[in-house]
Each structure stands twice: as structure tokens, then as C-alpha cells.
Amino acid sequence: MTPAPAVMHLERARLGIRQAMAGWDAADLERVEQHCQMLSTAVGDLRVFESAVRSGEIPSTPELCSTLLSVKQDVQQATRVVDACVAFHRGLAARIGGAPPVYNAEGCITEESDGLESEVHA
Amino acid sequence: MPNLLASLSNAGNAMDVFQQALNVIQNNVNNSSTPGYASQSLNITSQPLVVTGGLTGGVASRGLQDSRDAYVEEQVQLQTQSLGLYTAQSQTTGTIQSYFDVTGSGGLPAALNSLLNAFSAWSVTPNDATAEQTVLSSAQTLASSVNGLANSLSSTSQQLDTQISSTVTQINSIAGQIQQYNQQELQSPGADPGAEANLYSALDDLSQLTNFSTVQQSDGTITVMLGGGDPLVIGTTVNQLSSSSAVPANATYPNAPPSATITDAQGNDVTAQIDSGQLGGLLDTRNRVLGGMLGDGQQQGTLNQFAQALADTVNQILQSGTVSTAAGAASGTALFTYDGSNATDVAATLALNSAITPAQLAPVDSSGNANGNANQLANLGNAGNTAGSINGMNLVQYLAQITSDIGAENQTATTNQTTQQQVAAQATSLRNQISGVSLDAQATNVLAFQRAYQASAQVLTVLNSILDTTMNMMTVSA
Numbered sequence: 001m002t003p004a005p006a007v008m009h010l011e012r013a014r015l016g017i018r019q020a021m022a023g024w025d026a027a028d029l030e031r032v033e034q035h036c037q038m039l040s041t042a043v044g045d046l047r048v049f050e051s052a053v054r055s056g057e058i059p060s061t062p063e064l065c066s067t068l069l070s071v072k073q074d075v076q077q078a079t080r081v082v083d084a085c086v087a088f089h090r091g092l093a094a095r096i097g098g099a100p101p102v103y104n105a106e107g108c109i110t111e112e113s114d115g116l117e118s119e120v121h122a
Numbered sequence: 123m124p125n126l127l128a129s130l131s132n133a134g135n136a137m138d139v140f141q142q143a144l145n146v147i148q149n150n151v152n153n154s155s156t157p158g159y160a161s162q163s164l165n166i167t168s169q170p171l172v173v174t175g176g177l178t179g180g181v182a183s184r185g186l187q188d189s190r191d192a193y194v195e196e197q198v199q200l201q202t203q204s205l206g207l208y209t210a211q212s213q214t215t216g217t218i219q220s221y222f223d224v225t226g227s228g229g230l231p232a233a234l235n236s237l238l239n240a241f242s243a244w245s246v247t248p249n250d251a252t253a254e255q256t257v258l259s260s261a262q263t264l265a266s267s268v269n270g271l272a273n274s275l276s277s278t279s280q281q282l283d284t285q286i287s288s289t290v291t292q293i294n295s296i297a298g299q300i301q302q303y304n305q306q307e308l309q310s311p312g313a314d315p316g317a318e319a320n321l322y323s324a325l326d327d328l329s330q331l332t333n334f335s336t337v338q339q340s341d342g343t344i345t346v347m348l349g350g351g352d353p354l355v356i357g358t359t360v361n362q363l364s365s366s367s368a369v370p371a372n373a374t375y376p377n378a379p380p381s382a383t384i385t386d387a388q389g390n391d392v393t394a395q396i397d398s399g400q401l402g403g404l405l406d407t408r409n410r411v412l413g414g415m416l417g418d419g420q421q422q423g424t425l426n427q428f429a430q431a432l433a434d435t436v437n438q439i440l441q442s443g444t445v446s447t448a449a450g451a452a453s454g455t456a457l458f459t460y461d462g463s464n465a466t467d468v469a470a471t472l473a474l475n476s477a478i479t480p481a482q483l484a485p486v487d488s489s490g491n492a493n494g495n496a497n498q499l500a501n502l503g504n505a506g507n508t509a510g511s512i513n514g515m516n517l518v519q520y521l522a523q524i525t526s527d528i529g530a531e532n533q534t535a536t537t538n539q540t541t542q543q544q545v546a547a548q549a550t551s552l553r554n555q556i557s558g559v560s561l562d563a564q565a566t567n568v569l570a571f572q573r574a575y576q577a578s579a580q581v582l583t584v585l586n587s588i589l590d591t592t593m594n595m596m597t598v599s600a
Contacts, residue, residue, distance in 0.1 A: 017585070026548040027555035029567075032574040039581040046588045053595050060596040068596065072589050077541045079582045084545040086575045088197055088552060093568050095193040 006052030013045035132180035199329035210403025211535035245496035248485035272469035333398035350395030373419030417466030433458035435510030443484035454484025
């Protein structure tokens with residue numbers, strides 16, 4: 001892996017994250033799922049870049065540091081938007097009357113959190 | 123025959139009920155773009171049918187039901203309040219930031235550098251009249267620059283007072299609309315979709331301006347309370363707000379610029395209850411950010427601290443020395459003056475001592491070094507120099523800190539605003555998605571959405587983690 005393509009992966013990740021957020025529509029399930037796929041692709045790109053940095057192929061330049069900071073800000077912003085959505089629906093689930101989902105330490109819904117489904121099927 | 127008539131009557135009633143249902147649907151279509159409108163549905167129930175008992179069945183209307191949900195409405199209002207807060211903070215701190223030159227090539231930082239450079243040149247040729255004159259003119263420029271900044275901030279403070287007053291007027295006006303709804307509800311109880319649409323549109327407008335919560339009373343009226351619980355509207359009573367400026371009675375600095383205060387109709391101070399919405403943002407910048415710089419009842423203000431430390435330090439050094447090394451040479455004269463009777467007015471009154479002449483500058487220190495004082499003054503901005511330091515920072519560092527603080531305030535507010543625009547828009551979008559659909563029917567969807575959001579949140583966590591690792595390896599500090 002030469003440095004230039006690895007840097008391109010960083011740029012692609014940045015673009016992917018921005019496109020994912022531009023297309024984000026919390027009310028459209030299909031687009032939420034597409035959003036997740038786009039972010040997953042960005043994860044792949046960032047991993048390639050991370051490997052290149054780890055192996056010393058990519059020198060730390062002000063431009064790269066600035067790009068990384070920019071990507072970090074985009075991800076933080078996206079996280080706040082998605083977290084707000086998760087919180088909204090967690091409250092909505094409680095409002096509907098189903099047991100709220102149970103989250104594990106990593107923030108994922110656990111398999112035991114089928115209270116809402118049980119409520120629906122009851 | 124009676125049975126036949128009953129059947130005909132039933133059919134007629136049913137047609138009436140279905141006509142009402144069609145009217146409701148038509149009304150929903152007509153109001154699809156009406157602000158605050160939530161689609162209605164007609165509750166239709168079947169009537170008991172006992173063939174042998176004379177109960178002939180049929181359908182009956184059981185009134186209107188709207189699709190509005192209190193939880194969803196509250197979420198939209200909360201997110202709108204935050205958007206109002208961040209927007210106001212971003213705009214107002216942006217104005218303040220524009221008074222500071224972050225590059226250091228203009229404004230106050232440049233004026234301070236010029237004075238230090240003038241001291242430095244004077245220390246090389248302490249008896250040179252041109253160098254002395256340059257010190258005086260640089261000191262004049264610096265004093266004017268401090269005055270100019272203090273005046274700009276003060277003028278911004280007054281503009282914010284006007285905006286606060288205007289926002290309070292808007293809030294009172296909306297409170298009046300809610301009061302009218304309550305009056306109507308008490309006079310003719312029952313669901314009036316039009317009036318209710320107006321009410322919720324008014325609440326949406328109110329949430330842009332201030333933080334509040336609502337409670338629907340058993341008589342159908344809406345009680346609106348400010349963030350801290352102080353009532354704004356109860357039944358048909360509006361607790362009108364008003365804005366004013368005042369210095370607290372127990373102030374450490376009684377002559378300080380007054381803080382903006384919001385009081386209710388009983389004169390209670392409710393300022394602390396308003397911490398979101400446009401009014402919350404305006405109050406925050408007016409009282410916390412500007413108060414921190416210009417001073418208020420409890421603090422001198424960073425700009426005044428800077429101006430006083432600068433004047434006192436320079437004057438003390440000059441007055442401790444003499445104008446020449448000759449025996450009996452005159453003592454130095456103060457370079458700056460300011461109004462010492464008001465610690466919160468130092469920046470606005472800082473001036474070049476009108477009585478000083480170039481020859482009265484004292485380059486000689488108390489030990490008799492010909493340029494000792496001039497050197498001390500030239501070194502005021504050096505790292506590690508403790509003369510005139512404030513909170514462990516020398517004058518240059520302290521000024522940089524003031525500039526950096528307002529820059530950070532603005533950046534945080536702007537980032538928050540950008541994010542909150544998305545969050546508020548998505549809350550509205552989710553409300554629209556839910557509107558018109560039974561929440562019970564939505565339950566399955568809610569779970570599907572929750573899982574989809576959670577998947578995105580999980581991937582974002584991974585992205586964050588990779589970025590942290592990579593930035594750490596590249597020694598990038600966030």
C-alpha cells in the first residue's frame with residue numbers, strides 16, 4: 001500500500017460520512033438502513049488508513065491532521081443526531097406501553113429486550 | 123313494519139355518520155399544510171343489536187379524536203427550544219468575536235504588541251526623543267483600542283437588551299393567544315381542530331423563544347410553565363413577563379453595568395428559569411459572556427482586569443524610576459490614567475496621562491540602570507514574566523486568553539446550532555411521520571426503527587474509536 005491510496009481512503013471515508021448524513025432521514029427506514037451501510041463502508045476505508053498510519057507509511061502532516069479533525073467533528077455531529085433519534089424512539093416505545101429496550105454495555109439492544117414485541121403480539 | 127322502519131332509520135343514521143367521517147377526512151386534506159394541525163378521525167362505534175329485544179344495531183359517532191401525541195409534541199418543543207438557544211448564542215457571540223482580531227495583526231492585540239515594541243526600541247536608546255514619542259503615541263493607540271473594544275461590547279450589550287425586550291413582548295403575545303384558547307375551551311368545551319391547531323402552532327412558536335412545559339387540565343385548558351415552574355399561562359390568566367436591567371442589591375461592584383433581568387407580573391425574578399430558547403441564548407450572552415468581559419455586580423470583568431493590570435504595572439515601573447541617571451533626577455510620571463472609583467469602568471476610561479511629556483518617561487530603574495525600567499517594560503510580554511500577571515498569565519497571554527475564550531464560545535455555539543438544526547428537523551419529521559397513525563399500530567415500526575438507529579449508532583461508535591486511535595498515532599489533539 002503506497003501512501004497516496006491510503007490517504008484516498010481517508011478522503012473517501014470523509015465523503016461517505018458526509019453523504020450518509022446528507023441522506024439521513026430519521027422517518028424513512030430504508031434510508032436509515034442505507035445510512036448504516038454507508039457508515040460501514042466508511043469504517044472499512046478508515047481501517048485501511050489506520051493500518052497505513054500504524055505501519056508508518058503515512059507521515060503526520062498538518063493537512064492530514066486537519067482532515068482527521070474534520071472527520072472527527074462530522075462523526076461527533078452524526079452521533080448527536082442519531083443519539084437524539086435513539087432517545088426519541090426509546091421514549092416513544094415507553095409511551096406506547098411496551099417495555100423499553102434493554103441495552104448492553106456497548107449500547108446495543110440485547111436479545112432480551114423483546115418487551116415491545118411481546119406487547120405487540122400479546 | 124316497525125322493523126322495516128327501524129332498519130331504514132338505522133341506514134339513514136349510518137349514512138349521516140359516514141358523511142361526518144368523510145367531512146373529517148376532507149377537513150384533514152384541507153388542513154394538511156396548516157401549522158399545528160394534527161389529523162382527526164371520527165370515532166365510530168357499533169350500536170347494540172338484540173333482535174328480540176328491540177335493539178336494532180347500527181353505528182353511532184362518538185366524537186373526534188386527533189392523532190396528536192403529548193410525548194411527541196414535547197420532544198419537538200424541546201428540540202426547537204435548544205435550536206433557539208444555540209442560534210441566539212451563535213449569532214451574538216459571532217458579533218462579539220468580530221471585535222477581536224484573532225490574527226494579532228490588528229485591533230487590541232496589535233496595539234499591545236506595538237507598545238511593547240516601542241518599549242523595546244526605547245530601551246535601546248533611552249534618551250532618544252523619537253523613541254520616547256513613539257512610546258507615548260503607542261500608549262495612546264492602545265488606550266483608544268481598549269476604549270473602543272469596551273464601547274463596542276457595551277453597545278452590543280444595549281442591542282441585546284433591545285432584543286431581549288422584543289423577545290419578551292413576543293412571548294407575552296403568544297401567552298395571550300394561549301389564554302384566548304383557554305377562554306374558548308372553558309366557554310365551549312370539546313375538540314375544535316382549528317382552535318387546537320392554533321394552540322399548537324402558538325406553542326411551536328413559543329418553543330423557539332423560551333423553555334417551558336405544558337400541562338393539560340381536566341377542564342381542557344392548557345397551563346404553560348416556564349422552565350423553573352413559574353406559570354406563564356394558567357387558565358385565563360397570563361403572568362406577563364417584563365425585562366429590565368439591574369445590579370443586585372448585595373453587589374460587590376455596585377456601579378457595575380447592570381445585568382438583564384426577567385421578572386413576572388408579581389415582580390419575581392425568573393431570569394434563572396429561562397435557560398433555553400432564543401431568550402435563554404440572549405440572556406446567556408448578555409449576562410454571562412458580556413458580563414464576564416465588562417463586569418457585573420459580582421465580577422470586575424476580564425477586559426477591566428486587563429486594562430487595570432496594564433495601567434498599574436506600567437505606571438508602577440515608571441514611577442519607581444527616574445528620568446535620567448543624573449543625581450536628583452525627577453521621578454517618573456504615570457503613563458496611563460483611568461477612573462479608579464469604578465473597577466468595572468477601567469477599560470472604558472483608560473487613557474494616556476494628559477500631563478505626561480516624552481521627557482517625563484523614566485527609563486532608569488531604582489538601582490540606577492540607565493535602561494532598567496525600559497527593559498522591564500519591554501519584557502512585560504515575555505513568557506514567564508510575572509509583572510502584571512493575572513491568574514498566572516502575563517498581559518499578552520491574558521489578552522490571548524480573552525480572545526481565545528470568545529472564539530471557543532462562538533465555535534461551540536455554531537457547532538451546536540448546526541447539529542441542533544438537524545436534530546430539530548428530524549424531531550419534526552418524526553412527528554409528521556407519526557401524525558395520523560395510531561401509536562399502537564406503530565409499535566412494530568418503532569422497534570424496527572429502534573434497531574436501525576441502534577445499528578447506525580454502533581457503527582458511529584466504531585468510527586469514533588478508529589479515529590481516536592489514528593489521531594493518537596498521528597498526535598492530533600481534538
